[in-house]
Amino acid sequence: MFNDEQNLTEKQRGILAAATELFAEKGYAGTSTSEIAKKAGVAEGTIFRHYKSKKELLLTxxxxxxxxxxxxxxxxxxxxxxxxxxxxxxxxxxxxxxxxxxxxxxxxxxxxxxxxxxxxxxxxxxxxxxxxxxxxxxxxxxxxxxxxxxxxxxxxxxxxxxxxxxxxxxxxxxxxxxxxxxxxxxxxxxxxxxxxxxxxxxxxxx
Amino acid sequence: MFNDEQNLTEKQRGILAAATELFAEKGYAGTSTSEIAKKAGVAEGTIFRHYKSKKELLLTxxxxxxxxxxxxxxxxxxxxxxxxxxxxxxxxxxxxxxxxxxxxxxxxxxxxxxxxxxxxxxxxxxxxxxxxxxxxxxxxxxxxxxxxxxxxxxxxxxxxxxxxxxxxxxxxxxxxxxxxxxxxxxxxxxxxxxxxxxxxxxxxxx
Amino acid sequence: MFNDEQNLTEKQRGILAAATELFAEKGYAGTSTSEIAKKAGVAEGTIFRHYKSKKELLLTxxxxxxxxxxxxxxxxxxxxxxxxxxxxxxxxxxxxxxxxxxxxxxxxxxxxxxxxxxxxxxxxxxxxxxxxxxxxxxxxxxxxxxxxxxxxxxxxxxxxxxxxxxxxxxxxxxxxxxxxxxxxxxxxxxxxxxxxxxxxxxxxxx
Amino acid sequence: MFNDEQNLTEKQRGILAAATELFAEKGYAGTSTSEIAKKAGVAEGTIFRHYKSKKELLLTxxxxxxxxxxxxxxxxxxxxxxxxxxxxxxxxxxxxxxxxxxxxxxxxxxxxxxxxxxxxxxxxxxxxxxxxxxxxxxxxxxxxxxxxxxxxxxxxxxxxxxxxxxxxxxxxxxxxxxxxxxxxxxxxxxxxxxxxxxxxxxxxxx
DNA sequence: GATGAATGAGACTTCATTCAT
DNA sequence: TATGAATGAAGTCTCATTCAT
The missing domain is CATH 1.10.357.10 (Tetracycline Repressor, domain 2)
Structure with missing residues (x-):
């Protein structure tokens, strides 16, 4: 889904994909950043290196x-x-x-x-x-x-x-x-x- | 909205009304029980005297x-x-x-x-x-x-x-x-x- | 067990008996006064009419x-x-x-x-x-x-x-x-x- | 007491030591996780990063x-x-x-x-x-x-x-x-x- | 005297976010 | 850049205790 997006690192694509799937399944408020990190196979901190906050991730x-x-x-x-x-x-x-x-x-x-x-x-x-x-x-x-x-x-x-x-x-x-x-x-x-x-x-x- | 319901105390009606309004406005997961309590003008503990859990409040x-x-x-x-x-x-x-x-x-x-x-x-x-x-x-x-x-x-x-x-x-x-x-x-x-x-x-x- | 105790009302005996049994089974800290009240068949407030606090009940x-x-x-x-x-x-x-x-x-x-x-x-x-x-x-x-x-x-x-x-x-x-x-x-x-x-x-x- | 245990961080050792001391002194149910955290010199959340629950801490x-x-x-x-x-x-x-x-x-x-x-x-x-x-x-x-x-x-x-x-x-x-x-x-x-x-x-x- | 609804402090736990490595 | 341990604010929930009825 995010394959066509240019200038995205491998990790970023993974984070976006994981977040999308989880938000869809459990809602924004019902999904924790640690779940996203685990599903994306990155450390929790990595998410916040790319997106200032959870909300920004949603908006992205x-x-x-x-x-x-x-x-x-x-x-x-x-x-x-x-x-x-x-x-x-x-x-x-x-x-x-x-x-x-x-x-x-x-x-x-x-x-x-x-x-x-x-x-x-x-x-x-x-x-x-x-x-x-x-x-x-x-x-x-x-x-x-x-x-x-x-x-x-x-x-x-x-x-x-x-x-x-x-x-x-x-x-x-x-x-x-x-x-x-x-x-x-x-x-x-x-x-x-x-x-x-x-x-x-x-x-x-x- | 909950006026017609009998055998509800004043407080219970307040809690239901506050919860309904907040859930509608911010979603279930996005609403905290302390917000509900404040809006209903009761102590947070009072909510849990009437409803075993936040989820039960939603179901009610x-x-x-x-x-x-x-x-x-x-x-x-x-x-x-x-x-x-x-x-x-x-x-x-x-x-x-x-x-x-x-x-x-x-x-x-x-x-x-x-x-x-x-x-x-x-x-x-x-x-x-x-x-x-x-x-x-x-x-x-x-x-x-x-x-x-x-x-x-x-x-x-x-x-x-x-x-x-x-x-x-x-x-x-x-x-x-x-x-x-x-x-x-x-x-x-x-x-x-x-x-x-x-x-x-x-x-x-x- | 508390039958022989004089000058105890029916309720007091019930409270003592219930508390004894529950303390024994679940420990003092693990037993709530509401459990005691329910088991004794009295209102929660009644316990505190007879015993200033939960601790006093234990000591009694x-x-x-x-x-x-x-x-x-x-x-x-x-x-x-x-x-x-x-x-x-x-x-x-x-x-x-x-x-x-x-x-x-x-x-x-x-x-x-x-x-x-x-x-x-x-x-x-x-x-x-x-x-x-x-x-x-x-x-x-x-x-x-x-x-x-x-x-x-x-x-x-x-x-x-x-x-x-x-x-x-x-x-x-x-x-x-x-x-x-x-x-x-x-x-x-x-x-x-x-x-x-x-x-x-x-x-x-x- | 927990010095000999390998692969434990400094904090974990502190938590275990504090919990052990407090549990021994005041019992499991009588000890709060916030007390343990304070005694161990860590944030309360840190306890739950290492032990899923208070009970798991006891078991450990x-x-x-x-x-x-x-x-x-x-x-x-x-x-x-x-x-x-x-x-x-x-x-x-x-x-x-x-x-x-x-x-x-x-x-x-x-x-x-x-x-x-x-x-x-x-x-x-x-x-x-x-x-x-x-x-x-x-x-x-x-x-x-x-x-x-x-x-x-x-x-x-x-x-x-x-x-x-x-x-x-x-x-x-x-x-x-x-x-x-x-x-x-x-x-x-x-x-x-x-x-x-x-x-x-x-x-x-x- | 008895009740039980109400309280609020505090319990356990989660989680977004930070930061030293 | 990436990590993940650490944080602490905030969340849900419990409970001893009070008080108007």
């Missing part, structure tokens, strides 16, 4: 992550979309879901930490909304307008559509891969989500 | 909440709800959303704690699944089957419908009232959620 | 005991002895052993406390030596001299004889009934102790 | 002592002791007494702790019986049988002889050096103990 993990890792991936997706690679909104959603699932699978611990710690750290929250929230929301808005213009989507406030579609997908993926990762769900459900989002749950007369 | 706060989460809607005679009160699935959803919004508004701190702490406490998780998962899920399934039989809902696996409808509503309410309580959203959006869930987001030709 | 149990209970019994025995009821020293020892065993069996918890707490309480130690030590030792000395005069005992310093005979018996009884009460020992061993004390362990030629 | 102090209690006499080649070094049982007893007196003098505080705490700690009791009880008792039994075979000892159950001789010596040494260390006793009494054990206390006609 969580803050650049959002900017450097979450950001680009999101943008990558939307560039694809905005390049009009998809003919229908369904295709767009499908691609997004699959992409998000992959992303979540690759970054589960990081996301877990983010979800857990966001409420307790005003600064993190602000950064999150700043970098992800605004940027991404604006691009989604464009996408929706694009498909509305093509006549594929109902003419409601784009934000409403984004929120409903987004929260359906978001909460589905979150529950599925983070909150209850052991539950055993049917994989074709994704198609049903798309179907329902498209045509609703009410039965149409033939 | 959180357990009844879990039971109440989806309970009320189903506590009344369930058949009544199905046969008499609601003609359509939309009406049922609308009632549920409104009921849940009221509940969430009244129990925000409690729910915050629940959401934050669930991942870190195996026992809480187990209780939650016990109380909410099985019981409530089964009743929802019946409801969906009922409306499917009436020809109002598409003939998919009821669990899929529950999951999609449920997660849409759930994540909408949670984001709206707990995660980002200051965001400024349009209240008629609820009707749009229902509309979209019912008919989908795709534009129908006239 | 342990101090008059030595004087009122251990004392008279010892004296009773020695009066019998000094009244020349025994023809031989062996008979005297046998009577004493049996008497002591009975005494120890009836007062096990008290003795346990005494053994455990004596080293930690200078005042107790002093009282013990004062009341038991001197008084009893003097009478034993007379007894030994009596049998030496009758030509039954070797002409050594009486104190040496007392110490050796006494400690043999004492440590035998203590181990047997207090330290390792569950060990399974042969009852006729008492006769062997007397035999060995009398004639030694070396084999005599016929 | 007491366990090796138990093993050494009767060990040394038998650690050397046991047959040598029997066949060559001692011609008579008296010589054997004399050697053992002297050896044990030396040991007790050097380990008074340790033994005090052992005697005080044994009754309250099931685990200690078990260890003790394991180390001392079985092992040593069996070897003593062989010794007694050896001298019985040589015709020096009466033909009783060896266990009886061990118990009487052992408890005489044991309680003599314990009282003399641990319980009442200030009493002023005659040193040649040891010879009298041997004499009495050998020939008994009864006067033989010439």
């Amino acid at each position: 993990i969580v803050s650049p992550t959002m900017i450097k890792i979450l950001g680009p991936v999101f943008k990558r997706d939307f560039n694809k979309v905005l390049d009009k690679e998809f003919d229908t909104f369904q295709d767009f959603i499908r691609a997004m879901i699959q992409n998000r699932i992959k992303f979540v699978k690759n970054n589960t611990p990081l996301l877990r930490i983010l979800i857990q710690e966001l409420p307790f750290h005003e600064d993190l929250k602000k950064q999150f909304i700043e970098h992800i929230g605004k940027d991404v929301f604006e691009k989604l808005r464009e996408t929706v307008r694009h498909f509305q213009a093509k006549g594929q989507l109902i003419d409601t406030n784009p934000d409403t559509i984004i929120r409903i579609v987004g929260s359906s997908i978001f909460s589905y993926i979150i529950s599925r891969y983070i909150v209850i990762p052991d539950a055993d769900w049917d994989d074709e459900e994704i198609e049903w989500i798309i179907e329902i989002l498209t045509n609703g749950i009410s039965r149409k007369e033939s | 706060i959180v357990s009844p909440t879990m039971i109440k989460i989806l309970g009320p809607v189903f506590k009344r005679d369930f058949n009544k709800v199905l046969d008499k009160e609601f003609d359509t699935f939309q009406d049922f959803i609308r009632a549920m959303i409104q009921n849940r919004i009221k509940f969430v508004k009244n129990n925000t701190p409690l729910l915050r704690i629940l959401i934050q702490e669930l991942p870190f406490h195996e026992d809480l998780k187990k209780q939650f699944i016990e109380h909410i998962g099985k019981d409530v899920f089964e009743k929802l399934r019946e409801t969906v089957r009922h409306f499917q039989a009436k020809g109002q809902l598409i003939d998919t696996n009821p669990d899929t419908i529950i999951r999609i409808v449920g997660s849409s509503i759930f994540s909408y309410i949670i984001s709206r009232y707990i995660v980002i309580p200051d965001a400024d959203w349009d209240d008629e959006e609820i009707e749009w959620i229902i509309e979209i869930l019912t008919n989908g987001i795709s534009r129908k030709e006239s | 149990i342990v101090s008059p005991t030595m004087i009122k209970i251990l004392g008279p019994v010892f004296k009773r025995d020695f009066n019998k002895v000094l009244d020349k009821e025994f023809d031989t020293f062996q008979d005297f020892i046998r009577a004493m052993i049996q008497n002591r065993i009975k005494f120890v069996k009836n007062n096990t918890p008290l003795l346990r406390i005494l053994i455990q707490e004596l080293p930690f309480h200078e005042d107790l130690k002093k009282q013990f030596i004062e009341h038991i030590g001197k008084d009893v030792f003097e009478k034993l000395r007379e007894t030994v001299r009596h049998f030496q005069a009758k030509g039954q005992l070797i002409d050594t310093n009486p104190d040496t004889i007392i110490r050796i005979v006494g400690s043999s018996i004492f440590s035998y009884i203590i181990s047997r009934y207090i330290v390792i009460p569950d060990a399974d020992w042969d009852d006729e061993e008492i006769e062997w102790i007397i035999e060995i004390l009398t004639n030694g362990i070396s084999r005599k030629e016929s | 102090i007491v366990s090796p002592t138990m093993i050494k209690i009767l060990g040394p006499v038998f650690k050397r080649d046991f047959n040598k002791v029997l066949d060559k070094e001692f011609d008579t049982f008296q010589d054997f007893i004399r050697a053992m007494i002297q050896n044990r007196i030396k040991f007790v003098k050097n380990n008074t505080p340790l033994l005090r702790i052992l005697i005080q705490e044994l009754p309250f700690h099931e685990d200690l009791k078990k260890q003790f019986i394991e180390h001392i009880g079985k092992d040593v008792f069996e070897k003593l039994r062989e010794t007694v049988r050896h001298f019985q075979a040589k015709g020096q000892l009466i033909d009783t159950n060896p266990d009886t002889i061990i118990r009487i001789v052992g408890s005489s010596i044991f309680s003599y040494i314990i009282s003399r050096y641990i319980v009442i260390p200030d009493a002023d006793w005659d040193d040649e009494e040891i010879e009298w103990i041997i004499e009495i054990l050998t020939n008994g206390i009864s006067r033989k006609e010439s």
Whole structure:
């Protein structure tokens, strides 16, 4: 996860990896620096040579992550979309879901930490909304307008559509891969989500 | 919040209120018993006279909440709800959303704690699944089957419908009232959620 | 045990009995006043209405005991002895052993406390030596001299004889009934102790 | 006392020494870890860096002592002791007494702790019986049988002889050096103990 | 006299952080 | 640079004792 980061020594990578995993598993406050040191295979003092405090370690993990890792991936997706690679909104959603699932699978611990710690750290929250929230929301808005213009989507406030579609997908993926990762769900459900989002749950007369 | 509970001394109520507020604000692990005592205006020892441990204090706060989460809607005679009160699935959803919004508004701190702490406490998780998962899920399934039989809902696996409808509503309410309580959203959006869930987001030709 | 004590209320007797049992089992420092209260079936405050402190409770149990209970019994025995009821020293020892065993069996918890707490309480130690030590030792000395005069005992310093005979018996009884009460020992061993004390362990030629 | 132990830091030795002294003086339950820290001249936390808990500290102090209690006499080649070094049982007893007196003098505080705490700690009791009880008792039994075979000892159950001789010596040494260390006793009494054990206390006609 | 809720000092223990090596 | 022993503040919890009822 931190392999792509340059200018990090072997030890630093180990510390970050260990801390990420432990924070995700037991929470920030529930993880001790000695546990991190042991898991990373370094001495306790070494952690503090690289990070002034435990809090700084958390911020190091969580803050650049959002900017450097979450950001680009999101943008990558939307560039694809905005390049009009998809003919229908369904295709767009499908691609997004699959992409998000992959992303979540690759970054589960990081996301877990983010979800857990966001409420307790005003600064993190602000950064999150700043970098992800605004940027991404604006691009989604464009996408929706694009498909509305093509006549594929109902003419409601784009934000409403984004929120409903987004929260359906978001909460589905979150529950599925983070909150209850052991539950055993049917994989074709994704198609049903798309179907329902498209045509609703009410039965149409033939 | 704890006013309605009988047979609680003044001090106990104070301790529960202080603990709830602090747990919600700073998390369980991030709150010290001495903080709770100070906020409640009692000696630290008093806390432990009423609750064997800090963990028991958490459970006391959180357990009844879990039971109440989806309970009320189903506590009344369930058949009544199905046969008499609601003609359509939309009406049922609308009632549920409104009921849940009221509940969430009244129990925000409690729910915050629940959401934050669930991942870190195996026992809480187990209780939650016990109380909410099985019981409530089964009743929802019946409801969906009922409306499917009436020809109002598409003939998919009821669990899929529950999951999609449920997660849409759930994540909408949670984001709206707990995660980002200051965001400024349009209240008629609820009707749009229902509309979209019912008919989908795709534009129908006239 | 405290039945014969006059001017004690029902509650006081209960407290003393509970405290004695618990002190014996878990030690003075290892027993809490709340445990005592629960076992005695009274409120915690009640203990402190009768005894100013936990320490005073210990002294109440342990101090008059030595004087009122251990004392008279010892004296009773020695009066019998000094009244020349025994023809031989062996008979005297046998009577004493049996008497002591009975005494120890009836007062096990008290003795346990005494053994455990004596080293930690200078005042107790002093009282013990004062009341038991001197008084009893003097009478034993007379007894030994009596049998030496009758030509039954070797002409050594009486104190040496007392110490050796006494400690043999004492440590035998203590181990047997207090330290390792569950060990399974042969009852006729008492006769062997007397035999060995009398004639030694070396084999005599016929 | 802990000088001979290798691979112990200066601080560890200090902690062990302070704890030993305080446990002996005030008992395990009556000694606080903060007292130990102060006496050892270290921070309280330092204790717990070396010993997981107060209990483990007790075990560290007491366990090796138990093993050494009767060990040394038998650690050397046991047959040598029997066949060559001692011609008579008296010589054997004399050697053992002297050896044990030396040991007790050097380990008074340790033994005090052992005697005080044994009754309250099931685990200690078990260890003790394991180390001392079985092992040593069996070897003593062989010794007694050896001298019985040589015709020096009466033909009783060896266990009886061990118990009487052992408890005489044991309680003599314990009282003399641990319980009442200030009493002023005659040193040649040891010879009298041997004499009495050998020939008994009864006067033989010439 | 009896109660038991309340107290607060102090017990054991953890842990982020420092610093001599 | 890395180490890990040492620290001491702070955490959870216990308990003898007090006091209003």
